Amino acid sequence: MYDFLIVGCGFAGSVLAERLASAGKKILIVDKRDHIAGNAYDYYNEDGILVHKYGPHIFHTNSEEVFKYLSRFTDWRPYEHRVLGSADGQLVPIPINLTTINKLYGKNLTSDEVKDFLASKAEVRNPVLTSEDVVLNTVGKELYEKFFRGYTKKQWDLDPSELDASVTSRVPTRTNTDDRYFTDTFQAMPKHGYTEMFRKMLSHKNISIMLNTDYRDIIEIIPHQNLIYTGPIDSYFDFCFGKLPYRSINFKFETLNQEVYQCTGTINYPTSNLYTRITEFKYLTGQAHQKTTIVYEYPTAEGDPYYPIPRRENQEIYNLYKKLADQTPNVYFTGRLGTYKYYNMDQVVAQSLTLFKKITMQAMSDVQ
Structure with missing residues (x-):
């Protein structure tokens, strides 16, 4: 019997898994994909260059609590994105x-x-x-x-x-010469990559991990007391109020036989080309290598759901699902997809830390 079945190994699910496991709870965390770390997953490609599989993830936060929490699982490399x-x-x-x-x-x-x-x-x-x-x-x-x-x-x-x-x-206009993309207090990249940070986060003895697993295939088989769901909320309820729209991205990776391709981490193309931007990973990771890998981003309506689309009519559909979610006992919805909000990574971590406190307080009041 698991205390919590957690769906999704990204930031939302993994932070909750670690916190609950540290509080003595027995956790099973599952993911459809064949890896942990969700969309923050990074890996060394065939040329030995550390790349982000689902596009560039640049960490920044004003929250000391979030930064200190993640610092338990990684050293940092200072990095200010331009x-x-x-x-x-x-x-x-x-x-x-x-x-x-x-x-x-x-x-x-x-x-x-x-x-x-x-x-x-x-x-x-x-x-x-x-x-x-x-x-x-x-x-x-x-x-x-x-x-x-x-x-x-x-x-x-x-x-x-x-x-x-x-x-x-989200993109301010400045009247000074500050050319940093973010102005947050804490700006850094996990020194050994995001996947390594997640591996440490999920290494607790109370956490079991199942990859390549759709939670629907096991939910009736594996006994658990509570469910934490970080997938698309409309999918959980079988789209009963209709589909919530998301934007996805097709990534085109290219490894070049040169040390540097462009003069900064990311270059945006607002009016030209079909892609929105090109990112060069070595700026983000600080890796020294004789080759370099870049990624082009082509937004699309099809594919993995990355970005909830912030429009009033979509919010109204989400509100119907939220009402249903609030009436579903022992199930917690969190993360970008679970709450249909365009959150940054640090905001998802903060949301999960807050939900952990709420679950803990609920458990204490139940005991009393």
Whole structure:
């Protein structure tokens, strides 16, 4: 008899498995795939280069609790991600900053002057409801067309006017020369890779792991008291309220017989090409190698569900599933897919740590 059957070996499921196992619970964690670590899974390819199978995963967080927790399972390599965007035949920093504006417009503005410049370009939108509203309200039509509209259309197959404001709110506009993609307090990569971090996380004697396993094939056979489900919530309920839409990505990997391919970790292509961006893994991992591996990302509607699509109508469908989930005893839904939210890795870890505390408090009140 297991105390918890956990579906999914990504961040959401693995953090809960480790926490509950450390609290003395007996855990079985299962995954459909043939590996642990979920979408953060990394491995050495045939040329010996460490790559991320499901696209670049760059860790950053403002949460000391999350960083300290993960530090139990890995040493870190400091890494600040930098992204350039291809616009008007040149590469400029993304998110838009003072350097971006000066390069694009051939100006030499100061931080104060660029604020006025952007204000002169901005188109006031009130209320701000969509991703288009966010960008036009901040930088105006011209920069919206150069950096946001095409990229968003490729990524989501929707115009920014059809997406929730939260999508483009994730990418701030800066009036200084800070060219880091993230400004979080903690920015680092697991020194020996994500898979190794997960291996340590799941190495507790109270945790059993079954890979290549669909939970539906074992749920009636293996006795357990509680279920933690990190897969798509609509699938769990057999799509009774209809399918929740997701975006997926096709990854095209290429290993080149040269040490370096591009001048930074990621280059975005907002208006040109069918792919959204190219990432070179050696920037992320710090690995020294005479060859280099890059990955092109082609967003698609088919394939593994990666990104819940933030739109009001999708949220309304999710709310129906959430109501059903809340009425399902001894089953907990968590993670990006289980709660249909576009979370970063650190947010998923924080969510799982919070759920662990909730489960622990529930158990204590049951005993009393």
